[in-house]
Amino acid sequence: MTNLHYDVVVVGSGPGGLAAAISARQNGAEKVLIIERDIELGGILLQCIHNGFGVEVFKEDLPGPSYAQRFIQQVHDLKIDTLLDSMVLETTPDRRLFITNRKLGIREIKAGALVFAMGCRERTRAQIRLPGSRPAGVYTAGTAQRWVNVEGYMPGKRFVILGSGDIGMIMARRLTFEGAKVERVLEIMPYLSGLTRNYVQCLQDFDIPLQLNHTVKRIIGNNRVEAIEAAAVDEQRRIIPGSEEIIPCDTLLLSVGLIPENELSRQAGVRIDPVTAGAFVDSRFHTSVPGIFSAGNVVHVYDLVDWVTQAGLAAGKGAALFAQGKLAVSDKVVRTQAGENVRYIVPHTFDPNLLAEEAIPLQMRVKQPIEAPVWVEAVCNGKSVTRKALPYARPGEMVTLNLKPDVVDSFRESGTLTVNITER
Amino acid sequence: MTSEPIPIICVACPKGCRLEVLRSEGDILVNHAGCKRGQEYARGEVTDPRRMVASTVKVLNAIHPLLPVYTSAPFPKGRIRELLAEIRKVELKAPVKINQVVIENALGTGIDVVASRDLE
Incomplete structure (x- = not known):
């Protein structure tokens, strides 16, 4: 590595980062660099050994490592530089990065444009304030996944899982495969937080009971988890006295949500949306800082890797x-606004001139589940722009509404586009 | 004689459609399927349920101690435990190539267990 100036630098080599680097190269960036803190490219996909990846992008049902390898191969074929086992210590608003690794010590790298693709982190015990003692045996589901699938350690024999996120349900099946007993999955909300199909093939198939409206009241044990005290909750998610139950176990896994990892983005001055905990972005995933882009779970948490890849391609x-100085600066901007029963929309803004050339996917999550046919409708200046019908809407499953070029006339001026999701 | 409807949640794709299967003297009727794959899945689910299986095998001289593997096609659900016992016996040496066959014709089903990635 002699040249410390790159046209495009990508931080992170999960599906978002890999796609961004490939797309940057294919769209005319000569020198592209990926910086990855692990010893190999691929990110969290490498520990997601279950299948279900690539149904949208490749029309194939692949395991995580296979999905990653297709993009890693392209990175090598396109002669994209990589720095592995390397940490980015700091980034600046003028796109300088300070990195460190064993060989180079500390180096400064200048980037013509920068793509943040750091992904997300799991919520921990501290973030959900779980009472009780502090024994060994309380882990996040993703940490357990790394141990079981990559490093070869079993974290326990008898498990309770708190939270019905996808990783928790997938780990329930995986641990069962490896001979452990999963006693229960507890979910504080009245609905599943992961995908329905994971409920079927990970819990139902193995008779693992799921209790909605339930949580962990207390962790019991001194050196090691000995049991947890579970309890039912009411509509305000307050524990219902008298509903407590002691479940003996040696390990508690937490699958209680993911938070975009934006420490570096904040340092660089990128504005963060408090709802998504990711950057404010336009349809090219350009952030509030010129030349800094953001792609994948670092923007908002997706439920399908295929969408992360799409976001990476757009950002790259x-x-x-x-x-290359070719990114058009528009005089017009349309803001998106979360309307009825919509928690947030990504992108936050888009250039209506771009819509003449390419469709713009709006991605959002509902606040409350509607288990009946719904309309997803985009409204601008009191007029319906486009709408689509869905059989239902659930918070665990992202909703996409495609704005197609034929609606470009709705946006002659700057304005606000509101999306509502309501029962049909 | 038509059977009671059997509720099935489709896992063919992430949509998770709720289907219903009716059996009537050898005929199988699928309701509410969102697509053709859902039709097939629901039929299979009442006649011969199958699942993709993913696990790991031991590998020597590689950057990791485990190699992720998966079945080349959905595997009979009732025999998954037997398959996992077979997978546990395997020990490989690096380097391994993606899609390399790790167990051929597992349990005589005609389905292979293959490597999910290159590993050196």
Whole structure:
């Protein structure tokens, strides 16, 4: 590595980062670099050994490592530089990065454009304030996944899982495969937080009971978890006295949500949306800081890797155009606004001129589940722009509404586009 | 004679459609399927349920001690435990190539267990 100036630098090599680097190269960026803190490219996909990846992008049902390898191969074929086992210590608003690894010590790298693709982190025990003693045996589901699938350690024999996120349900099946007993999955909300199909093939198939409206009241044990005290909750998620139950176990796994990992983005001055905990972005995933893009779970937490790849491709293209001075600056901007029963929408803004050339996918999550047919409707200046019908809407499953070029006339001026999701 | 409807949640894709299967003298009727794959899945689910299986095998001289593997096609659900016992016996040496066959014709089903990635 002699040249410390790159057209596009990508931080992180999960599906978002890999796609961004490939797309940057394919859209004219000559020198592209990926910085990864692990010893190999691929990110969390490498520990997701279950299948279900690639149904949208490849029309194939692949395990995580196979999905990653297709993109890693392209990275090598396109001669994209990589720095492995390397940490980014700091980034600046003018796109300088300070990195460290064993060989180089500390180095400064300048980037023509920068793509943040750091992904997300799991919520921990401290973040959900679980009472009780502090024994060994309380882990996040993703940490357990890394141990079981990559490093070869079993974290326990008898498990309770708190939270019905996808990783928790997938680990329930995986641990059962490896001979452990999963006693229960507890979910504080009245609905599943992961995908329905994971409930079927990970819990139902193995008779693992799921209790909605239930949580952990207390962790019991001194050196090691000995049991947890479970309890039912009411509509305000307050524990119902008298509903407590002691469940003996040696390990508690937490699958209680993911938070975009934006320490570096904040340092670089990127504005963060308090609802998504990710950057405010336009349809090219350009952030509030010129030349800094953000792609994948670092923007908002997706439920399908295929969408992360799409986001990475868009961000990489934007970064390549910026680095070449070709990214058009528009005089018009349309803001998206979460309307009825919509928690948030990504992107936050888009350039209506771009819509003439390409469709813009709006991705959102509902606040409350509707187990009946719904309309997803985009409204601008009191007029319906487009709408689509869905059989239901659930918070665990992202909703996409495609704005197609044929609606471009609705956006002659700057304005606000509101999306509502309501029962049909 | 038509049977009671059997409720099935489709796992063919992430949509998770709720289907219903009716059996009537050898005929199988599928209701509410969102697509063709759902039809097939529901039929299979009442006649011969199958699942993709993913696990790991021991590997020597590689950057990791385990190699992720998966079945080349959905595997009979009732025999998954037997399959896992077979997978546990395998020990490989690096390097391994993606899609390399790790167990051929597992339990005589015609389905292979293959490597999910390259590993050196």
